Amino acid sequence: MEELLTPVSQTYRRPTDEAELLTVSKYTTAKPVTETRSEFKGSSPEEALEALKSQPGHETLLSVLAYLQKGVNGKHPFNVKTPSPQGAQIVHVLVTEIVPNYWTVLNEGSSSKKRSTAADCLVSCLQSIPGINAGLAYLRALIREAKSNPQGLKQSHAAFNLGFVLELLSQILQYDDEAKRIWSSISSSVDNPSKLRPLRQEFISLIASGKILSLCAEGEDVLKEADNLDNPLWVADAKEYVLWLGRNLVSWTKSADSVDEFKLVADILSRALKLGHYELLIQLLLTDLLLQENHKQSAFTKLVDSLPQSEQRKLLFVVLKLLSSQYLISVDSDAATENYPLVWAAAGVIAAVLGDSGTRRGHLVSWLTGAVGAGIGETSGIRRAAVAVLADNKEAITTVVEKNLSQFGDQLYIRHVPMLQQEAHAQVLLLSAGYLHRISPIKLTVILRSSTYLNTISNRIAASQTRIGFLGMVVGEALSGLVHKDDKKLDFHMDETNTEEASWYKSLVHVSDKIGPTNPLQTESSSERPRKASKPTKSTPKPAQPSRVPPKNGFIIEEVEDDGSEEDDLVPYGKPDSDAEDSDDDPTLINRDKPKAPVYIRDLITYFRDTQNFDCQKLALTTAPTLIRRKANYGTEVSSHIEELATLLVGLEDKYELEDFHNLRLQGMIAVIIAQPQKMGQWFAKTFFDGDYSLGQRASVLVVLGLSGREIAGFDISEYADAASFPSKQLPSKLEKHYSLPSATDRLTSSTSHLKALPPNAVDNISQTLSQNFLAPLAAEAADAATGPDALKLSSFTSRLQSNNAMMRGKSKPRGIRSIPNTTASLLATSFFFPLTSRFQAALHSSSAARGVLFQPSLLVLYIKTLALLLHAAGPSTLALPQMTTEFWDLLLGVRGQCIGNMTITQAVLFGLMALLDVNEGDMRGLCERQGREVVESVEWVSGVFDQTLGGDAGGDGEENQVKMMAAGVLIRLKEAVEKYRALLMGDLIGVA
Known part of the structure; x- marks a missing residue:
């Protein structure tokens, strides 16, 4: 019967000397394994393949691996790394037979030099495209086998073999120059370009397409389910894999000496930018290539030249973002005219990225003038550096001035672009105008005499928002001061244009930066690395302070006045029944060194x-x-x-x-x-x-x-x-x-x-309270209208009283009594509200990961409600309320598509509209005058929501009921405004003043 049983797998373990002395074998007549080991003579790859297939012993395996390693080192013509039928068979047997049986034996203990060398030989023989493909194929088969029987996963041999294969792949790809070594072994053995081309595509697809990462991550999940994962593997972590790939690309670029090599590295980089975490990849290239010696900067420029145009644009924009968020954070802390070495170094980095490419220079111009560019929400340092790079190019700097001036005065731009974006473009306009005046004063004079400039200033001043008018006046006075003499230059004689902020904006036209060396950025990056890499350290308890002992000599006589309290406030301490610290039976487990509450x-x-x-x-x-x-x-x-x-x-x-x-x-x-x-x-x-x-x-x-x-x-x-x-x-x-x-x-x-x-x-909870406060007066009015004239009933007084009580329960003061200082309202607008709305618009037009995260239903709902709460908290006395209303209303109408089939998002959008109408209740005429289109669109959309929502009982608390009630409340308010200001709305819609 024994010959009918086939073993699933065999694991060979090298016994220790002590175990060999104590072991007594029963089968003395069995054929010794040493006879199989002596069969391999190391003469041919066929013999090595036959020895591996015949379940070799430990010594035989070592001999085969030594023979294969000699071929890798070039000591005989057969190289297992070179793609060939014979090599593919040997690699397949090594991965599927040798690794499951011998991986633990080859890697256990570091005291035996022979075993560690054998493991290195095995990994070295598999560091190739066939080796990686064989490992992935075997990994895929093991995953399929493990998932086919999830109940017996912990007892399955597939779970153990999965761990071996994952460790093998992590060791195959452990070095930072492994990608170049794998490709060098292929390119040196294949001379025919027609045969090398498909291998090149396979290599790029294998390394940079995410195939390795996805399979390893799936295998690690299976190991987690089987409770067989000791430590997470870097090869299954997307961030770590991208960093490994970045280090390989940096190492390869530093040693590249031909156009073909730069093109190959650029192709890998282009595929790697689609893996995710591309900002980490570009940051690694920035710090390890661009912020290094001059010859490394030239290598970076050659690498960028080899990229496709779309990837060049993405890389340039990410470099600009990294410079602004990591190196130029504190540029606005002092006067704008100060010469910042960091700004000059950032300009040097941008110039190195641009090189001599006119296309990349055009991308930089579009970034400075685009609807969502110019570093929205960042400091002015990145805009100074970007404009300084174009300062010597008259055509480019003129384009920046003309495009920015044209869009800066466009009425649609003024009404719908976020305020942070308009501030950034105002800074770019002033900076570029200053450079243009120094290059060609006549050109700037011609621009300021054009109708575009006059319309820009007029449209800005005519806007109802104070911030928009402020930017228009500042730009007008600053540009006029460059061209006109003192007696003819523009001066609005307004208090707003004489503030410190206005002086800072006007000083931008006198900024003169230059392209400098990158040494300051190298210092910044080197100083940041140890801080980021440092591990948290445990706090050591401070030594106890010695108690102050009163002096023994002499007496202290103190007179204490009696206040007649009879010492009633002195309560003696009771004796504790037990001590929690001593509750443990084992005294060695009691912690007597607990940390004290932090004071600093x-x-x-x-x-x-x-x-x-x-x-x-x-x-x-x-x-x-x-x-x-x-x-x-x-x-x-x-x-x-x-x-x-x-x-x-x-x-x-x-x-x-x-x-x-x-x-x-x-x-x-x-x-x-x-x-x-x-x-x-x-x-x-x-x-x-x-x-x-x-x-x-x-x-x-x-x-x-x-x-x-x-x-x-x-x-x-x-x-x-x-x-x-x-x-x-x-x-x-x-x-x-x-x-x-x-x-x-x-x-x-x-x-x-x-x-x-x-x-x-x-x-x-807060949003629900505000919604009830908004709907309560409407419900009271509806009840009053349904029961007859106000003069004949007492219920109207009762309904108003209930409405007021509801408002008091919601901790909301009557309108008109509460007013907050303008400084607080301005703070909420500039530091809370505008950064959220402006960055949302920028994220919608970018390819960053935040764009996909924003449209997660739960997060989008919370985002809208947060903006509504901030708008309500700012209140009707906010000077920036018209601009806040414009940006928030545009955002609400922009996410209407996400409301389809999702009641939660619909409810959040309706709550946002309720907050808008509640805060602007005292100026509905101005709201209809400024936001006529939004009012009409909102009426149409809310009517559709009300008609399509199926409500239940009138007093129900279901989600559909709440949406229907909120839609009804918003619709009543909007229709009241439409009926009252119909003529004003029609005049706005048809263009009649």
């Missing part, structure tokens, strides 16, 4: 970084909201580490499943924004679009922006605000009862002892 911001950062310590993570989370708020206005602790704190909090994960983790994390981020709202509001908005975060982390950023904006505006003050006050600002408890109001004391006590947690759906 640097200690808080250290605790957050120590992700391996449960106590540090818990203390940091519970202390952060209060500590950050308390230190915000005292010293520079918070301001110096504000971005680092925000980065740690956004990326923090609930590793230990802490209680109330998400609420504490949100409160910490809110405290960061409250500490420096002008800076951190923009930082969080940028992080939402550009950061490499999950959907949940991006959603938390939106929630934090919405809640902190409402707190800044005076709504929903956090309970941590009072708890964060300094003790030095408070009187002792005995004196406070005499000098403080009891209500203040009670409020302080209640707020510090009963902190309320944020609900997980805080934004949804």
Whole structure:
């Protein structure tokens, strides 16, 4: 019966000497394995193939691998790496037979030199296209086998073999010059170009198409299901694989010496840019090639020249983005006319990317003048560097001035382009006009005498938004100051044009940057790397301070006044029943060295970084909201580490499943924004679009922006605000009862002892409350209209009273009484609202990953509601309200297509329209005058939503019912405005003043 059984697999293990001495074999007459080992003489590849197929012993395998390695090194004509039928068979047997049986034996222990050398020989023989293809084919078969029987996955041999093959592939591709070595072995053995061409295409497809990455990632998922994955493999991680590919391309480009090699590297790079994480790939090329010695910069330029035109454009735009976000962050901190070495170095980088290509120069011009270009939301340093590169080219700089001036005065551009985009184009216009005036003053004079310039200034001044008019006046005065004399230059004599910001804009025409060396950027990049690569270190407890011992000599006599309290406030401590620290039976497990609550911001950062310590993570989370708020206005602790704190909090994960983790994390981020709202509001908005975060982390950023904006505006003050006050600002408890109001004391006590947690759906709750406040008066009016004249009934008074009570329950003050300072409203507009809307428009027109993330239904709903809450928090007294209304309304109408078949997004869009109408209720005439087209389109769309929504019972709480009620409320408000201002709307639509 034994001859009828066929083994599934055989695993050979080399016994130790001690095991050999203790083992006594029963079968003394069996044929020894050493006879098979001695059969291989190392004379031909056929003999090596036959030896591998006959289940070789350990010594025989070592002999075969040594023979194959000699061929790889060129000591005999057969090279297993060269594509051939014989080599393909040997590679197939090595992957499917030898690796499953001998991989553990060859890799176990480093004490045996023979075993480590054998493993290296095996990997070296498979570092080729046939070797990688054989590994992928076997990997695909193992995955299919493992998935066919998911119940027995843990006992299946396929799961073990999967791990071996994945480790083999990771070791085949472990070196940073492996791609070049694989191709060199192919190109040196094939002389015929017609045979080399298909191998070239196969090589590019294998390395850069994602085939390796996708199969390895699928195999790793199978290992996770089987609980057989010890450590994650880099070859299955998309980011790590892209970085490996980038290092290979850098190494290959540095040593390339022919046009064909540059073309091959460019083809691989072009395919790799479609893998994802292309910004990391281009950043690696930027730091390791372009920011190196001069000959490396020329190699980078040759590489870019070999790319297709579309990929050249993408690479240029990503380089501009990297320069602005990593190297030119602090350029706006001083006067604009200062000579910044960083700006000059950035100009040198851009010039190296452009080279002598007119096409890439045209891409740079389009970036400076495009509808979503010019570095929206970034500092002016990137625009200075980009314009400085074109300063010596009269044709290019003239094109920039003319295109920017033409679109800057276009009425559609003024009405619909986000404000941050208009500010960026204003800076580009002033910078380029200054260079053009120095090159050709006559040309700029001709441009300023044209009708385009006059229409630009007129349209800007005639706009109802103050910010638009401000930019028009600043540009007009600055350009006129270049061409006209003092007695003829334009001067509006307005207070707005004499502010510090206006002076900064006017000074841009005098900026004169140049193309400089990249050494400052090399210093910046080298100084950043150790900081990014540094691992979090555990905080060491500080030594205890020695207690102060009172002096023994002498006596201290102190007179204490009796206040008649009879010492009632002295309560003795009770004896504890048990000590939690001593509850463990094993005294060695008791932690006597627990960390104390952090007192300084640097200690808080250290605790957050120590992700391996449960106590540090818990203390940091519970202390952060209060500590950050308390230190915000005292010293520079918070301001110096504000971005680092925000980065740690956004990326923090609930590793230990802490209680109330998400609420504490949100409160910490809110405290960061409250500490420096002008800076951190923009930082969080940028992080939402550009950061490499999950959907949940991006959603938390939106929630934090919405809640902190409402707190800044005076709504929903956090309970941590009072708890964060300094003790030095408070009187002792005995004196406070005499000098403080009891209500203040009670409020302080209640707020510090009963902190309320944020609900997980805080934004949804606020939006629901605002929706009820918006619909309550409409429902009351409808009830009054249905029951008869107001003079004959008491129900109208009752309905109004209920409406007012509903408003009070929603913590909303009557309209007209509440007004917030314009500084607060301006802060919400410039640092919270406009960065979110402007970057959304820019992301829609880009190919970045944020574009796909934005249209995730849950995230899009939260994004719209956050903008609505910020608009409502800014209130009707905001000077920038017309521009905020324009941008938000355009955004709402732009996402109507996403509402089809999705009630949640439809509800969010309706809530956004309700917020718009609620804030603009006092100026509906101006709203119809400025937004006539939007009003008509909204009426049409909301009517369709109302007609197509099937509502249930009138008092139901279903989603369709809510959508129908919200649509009805918005429709009533819009139709009231249309009926009242019909003539104004018709005049706007037909072009009659």
